[in-house]
Amino acid sequence: MKKRLFFVTLTALLTTLVLAACGNAEGSGSNDGNKGSSENASTEIKVDGSSTVFPIIEAVAEEYQKANPDAKVNIGVSGTGGGFEKFIAGETHVSNASRPIEQEEKKLLKENGIDYTEFEIALDGLSIVVNKQNDWVDQLTVEQLKKMWSENGGVETWSDLNKAWPDQKITFFSPGADSGTFDYFSEVVLADAQFRKDATLSEDDNVLVQGVTGSKHGIGYFGYAYYAENKDNLKAVPIVNGEGKPIMPSKETIQSGEYNPFSRPLFIYVKNDALNNETVYDFMKYTFENAGKMAEAVGYVAKPESAYEDALNKIKDLAGK
Incomplete structure (x- = not known):
């Protein structure tokens, strides 16, 4: 594959x-x-x-x-x-x-x-991924994702999100605006907020995989299959679901709906x-x-x-x- x-x-x-x-x-x-x-x-x-x-x-x-x-x-x-x-x-x-x-x-x-x-x-379970060397992010909430990906969210470095995390600029990788994954992510995470302008956009999910793989301080998102195929080189971030539990994307959590709000048909x-x-x-x-x-x-x-x-x-x- x-x-x-x-x-x-x-x-x-x-x-x-x-x-x-x-x-x-x-x-x-x-x-x-x-x-x-x-x-x-x-x-x-x-x-x-x-x-x-x-x-x-x-x-x-x-x-x-x-x-x-x-x-x-x-x-x-x-x-x-x-x-x-x-x-x-x-x-x-x-x-x-x-x-x-x-x-x-x-x-x-x-x-x-x-x-x-x-x-x-x-x-599918839309997967939020970071570089394999990222050893500080152990989970994220939807609210944190909104701050990160919003144009006016005030997040430029990891320490802007959590003071215990590195004071290093985050590099963002996202599917392009014609992508249904972009639409889904924007609806679930951003609501009415404006998507940040400095993200690297691509309709090719492999470009996003390569971008996050090549950037220690990178973050991106795409369909579960692309994460599963590249899990040796990427780290999926557990997302806190509606019940307050951090959940990793997996076939089991996607099928059960436990991996919400990112499980989708x-x-x-x-x-x-x-x-x-x-x-x-x-x-x-x-x-x-x-x-x-x-x-x-x-x-x-x-x-x-x-x-x-x-x-x-x-x-x-x-x-x-």
Whole structure:
């Protein structure tokens, strides 16, 4: 998986080029052709969106293409917001998201005549990480995180947060503004406060991993899978939950909800018309048959098996099977 995650940026670039060459996604919005007008269209699945969800869908796609060598699954990593923009424009069949779709996005889809269905594909625990050499931070509260990440929070050094900690400037690493993880973190932690301007932002979570790894006084956050893959080089910070207990992110605490407020569902959004395309339908069927196993394989937490069975029944109904 390290190699997989390391090349997220390269994959996104190549995918963008492919999508630009191919035009709109068949079976989407005004470009609705159900079965498609060419062999290429009928065997191509176009996906974009969240870098957090990317490892799950990429793992599914790798196995699917082994079993179906004529199928092409093109996966972009534009971030949740960027993925929804392409979804709304009719360029993709599936949109990956690390937050629920917003009202404005729903409105635009409706205006474009695009019907869609939301599915939860796995569970994640947004992980707050520091450098492995950081031996002073043993836990953080949401209020401390707000002070740290707010533009006017008054925190520049570790000692600004706790006088017993080093008087050393903190380096901040965050997902970019198009990321659903950025949106989720901002909503849960900052509320109405302004996000600090000096943070290094990137849509590529591997850049954030490398940033914190290379900075003794760094701090960052991203999906649990990226922490789990790099836990030898990073230190996750226990977060004080609603019951006042400092909790580490783990599969157990994420699934139980004990790791709150940072346990969250991950989503995929599917265009209903796209399921008239037999290859898109077959890929989505394969996805929900294997999503739990693949989510666990890449470091996330599977939902109960009944949730995947419900999703399978839903796509069958949408496709008229």
